[in-house]
Amino acid sequence: MYALVDCNSFYANCEKLFRPDLRGKAVVVLSNNDGCVVARSSEAKQLGLKMGVPYFQVKEFCEKNDVTVFSSNYTLYVDMSHRVMSTLEKLCPTVEVYSIDEAFLYLADYPTAMTDLDSYGRKLKSIVEQYTGIPVCVGMGSTKTMAKLANYAAKKHPATKGVCVLDNLRWIRRIMQITDVGEVWGVGRRYKVRLNKMGIHTVYQLSICEPAKIRQHFGVVLERTCLELNGQSCLGIEAVEAKKQIISSRSFSTRISCPDELSQAVCSHAAKAASKLRKQDSVCHYLSVFAKNSPFSKTESYISISGQCQFITPTADTRVMVAAARQILMQIFVEDIRYAKAGVMLFDICQHDEVQPDLFAEDSNDNKQCTQSAKSAEVIAVMDQLNKRYGQNSNQQSAVFIASEGIKDKQSWQMSRDMLSPCYTTNINQIPKVD
DNA sequence: TCTGGGGTCCTAGGACCC
DNA sequence: TCTGGGGTCCTAGGACCC
Numbered sequence: 001m002y003a004l005v006d007c008n009s010f011y012a013n014c015e016k017l018f019r020p021d022l023r024g025k026a027v028v029v030l031s032n033n034d035g036c037v038v039a040r041s042s043e044a045k046q047l048g049l050k051m052g053v054p055y056f057q058v059k060e061f062c063e064k065n066d067v068t069v070f071s072s073n074y075t076l077y078v079d080m081s082h083r084v085m086s087t088l089e090k091l092c093p094t095v096e097v098y099s100i101d102e103a104f105l106y107l108a109d110y111p112t113a114m115t116d117l118d119s120y121g122r123k124l125k126s127i128v129e130q131y132t133g134i135p136v137c138v139g140m141g142s143t144k145t146m147a148k149l150a151n152y153a154a155k156k157h158p159a160t161k162g163v164c165v166l167d168n169l170r171w172i173r174r175i176m177q178i179t180d181v182g183e184v185w186g187v188g189r190r191y192k193v194r195l196n197k198m199g200i201h202t203v204y205q206l207s208i209c210e211p212a213k214i215r216q217h218f219g220v221v222l223e224r225t226c227l228e229l230n231g232q233s234c235l236g237i238e239a240v241e242a243k244k245q246i247i248s249s250r251s252f253s254t255r256i257s258c259p260d261e262l263s264q265a266v267c268s269h270a271a272k273a274a275s276k277l278r279k280q281d282s283v284c285h286y287l288s289v290f291a292k293n294s295p296f297s298k299t300e301s302y303i304s305i306s307g308q309c310q311f312i313t314p315t316a317d318t319r320v321m322v323a324a325a326r327q328i329l330m331q332i333f334v335e336d337i338r339y340a341k342a343g344v345m346l347f348d349i350c351q352h353d354e355v356q357p358d359l360f361a362e363d364s365n366d367n368k369q370c371t372q373s374a375k376s377a378e379v380i381a382v383m384d385q386l387n388k389r390y391g392q393n394s395n396q397q398s399a400v401f402i403a404s405e406g407i408k409d410k411q412s413w414q415m416s417r418d419m420l421s422p423c424y425t426t427n428i429n430q431i432p433k434v435d
Numbered sequence: 436t437c438t439g440g441g442g443t444c445c446t447a448g449g450a451c452c453c
Numbered sequence: 454t455c456t457g458g459g460g461t462c463c464t465a466g467g468a469c470c471c
Contacts, residue, residue: 031439038439054438072439099471188469219445221469247441254436296438343440415439 001114001140001167003105004147005088005124008135008155010101011039014080015070017133018424018432026067030055033251033415034071071417079425083132091124096237102151104144106237121163141166144235145228148185149175149203176204176229186225191218203229242280242349248272249343252413255293256339261413262291263329264406269344270325271402274318277346278384283314283355285348287321289328294340307332314348314355317376318383322402 007013011029016022026043030036037053047065049058055069062069081100089095092113094106105124107113113120121138128136139151146166153175154164166172182192184203194217200206206214207229215223224234248269256262266289277284288308295302307328315321325344383400390399395408408414422430 033437033439035437035439052438056437059437101471186469190468219468221445243442245442249440251439294438341439 001107001117001142002144002147003092003107003113003121003124003138003140004098004144004151005084005103005105005128005136005138006151006155007084007101008137009039009041009045010081010134011070011072011077012041012044013134014077015068015073015421016041017080018421019068022068026065027070028062028067029070029072030419031072032417033253034418035251038072069419071420073421073423075423075426076421080132080134084128084134084136087128087131088124091127094237097240104147104237107140117165117167118163121165122161125162135162137162137164139164139166142231143228143233145185145225146172146231149179149183149229152179152183173204176207177202179203181206184225184229186222191222194218242282242351243276244349246273246276246284246346246349247343248276249290249341249345250415251341252339253416254413256413257335257337259330259333261406261411262333262339262342263326263404264411265342265413266291266325266329266344267322267402268405268408269342270322271318271405273344273346274316274321275384277316277349278380281352282349283316283352284311284346285314285350286310286346287324287328288345288347289325289332289342290345291329291332291337291339291342293338300338303334303337305332305334305337308347313357313373314350316352317380318402319379320376322404326404 012027015027015029024043025041026047026049027041028037028044028049029039031038034055037049037051037055037058040049040051044067047061047067049061049067061067077100084101085095085097085103088103088105092105092107093110096104096106098104105113107117107120117140121140125136125138128134137151137154139147139149139154141147141150150164150166153166154160154162157164164175166175179202180192181187181195181200181203182189184206187195187206195201195206198217200209206226209226211223211226214226228234250265250269252265256265270287270289273287286308288306290304290306292304293300293302309324309328311320311324321344386400387398392398395414397408422432424430424432
């Protein structure tokens with residue numbers, strides 16, 4: 001038996017938490033650069049605001065309807081997420097944090113939960129809400145896909161009061177019959193269209209399909225989904241593993257054509273990606289750089305430039321990676337493009353102690369390479385320590401950084417976050433005050 | 436004027452091996 | 454004139470997730 005605990009309108013409720021004046025009011029949170037609506041409070045959903053809609057299209061609507069709008073404040077959401085997850089970890093021995101706002105709990109080995117699933121689910125819900133202030137819904141089922149379905153039902157149907165247990169066949173069939181197949185975990189927009197064409201519209205209809213037939217048409221992934229809907233568990237609790245690829249990228253608040261500005265952006269992304277890489281004790285073999293103009297422009301054709309390089313000795317050294325990124329950008333740069341976004345990707349990642357040394361490295365006999373890499377590791381470690389200790393300034397710039405990243409204060413293209421809330425829980429200067 | 440930023444897995448097809 | 458059978462590895466692209 002699995003439970004899925006999912007926070008309701010997570011970002012929107014994080015924003016509401018420290019703003020009692022917004023109780024009962026519509027709140028939306030925007031993506032980076034204040035681009036799209038990515039979270040809506042229940043009141044905002046009732047007003048008909050859609051997920052993913054560009055903000056400029058609904059800005060006027062929000063003003064007219066007294067909707068409070070926030071730029072995304074990831075520092076706040078990540079901290080609140082930790083609080084929710086650590087609360088769950090106190091309540092169940094096996095927790096898989098699946099995303100910033102949801103976690104799977106494995107209940108089969110946990111007798112306390114199994115004796116009365118419904119009351120255990122309600123206990124989870126009320127304790128998380130009491131400890132963190134974040135409302136959640138709980139779904140339970142014999143597989144992860146069923147727990148997802150149960151969670152959807154708990155959110156959708158008020159009669160469940162936020163907790164839904166799918167443990168008897170009649171009830172399971174009923175829920176499946178009234179739920180659209182597009183709501184199933186693993187069925188996206190494309191698959192929904194194709195399933196509809198085959199006459200499959202409800203979850204129930206998918207569940208009674210011959211799994212082999214589903215495999216034939218859609219592949220092994222959806223076949224597993226189909227099996228999971230029949231109670232055959234194909235997905236287990238997964239441990240946290242090191243990332244196999246790392247990306248750092250951002251859109252600019254204004255278009256860029258100047259190579260120096262683009263280079264500063266790319267260098268910052270290289271530095272950020274390198275830092276992420278070190279946090280998981282990894283090194284990488286390949287680094288790629290990309291930049292593109294807006295795919296939405298009606299007057300310009302969509303152009304994307306990219307290039308990559310290989311490190312003979314895999315690395316996580318910021319200086320090496322920033323230099324490589326700069327060099328790639330110089331090779332691929334095209335003039336007269338209004339660049340809207342740039343980024344750096346790292347591939348072929350492995351743990352730093354699993355590195356295969358270079359057979360043809362110069363002076364391998366007297367171990368020059370080792371000495372050098374040890375020195376480089378020392379320098380970077382000092383940099384990381386300083387940055388950890390002194391954190392970032394108000395422009396999100398680290399205490400110690402590579403000069404070619406430029407000074408963020410002076411970069412007019414840095415992403416805009418015009419409606420940013422305070423970091424209530426992580427910055428002592430921004431802690432909420434009670435008058 | 437203004438449209439996010441991460442990730443994962445699977446498959447098909449080509450290159451290449453013996 | 455006729456040209457096998459079995460395998461691996463890599464990459465690009467497509468689907469999905471939040």
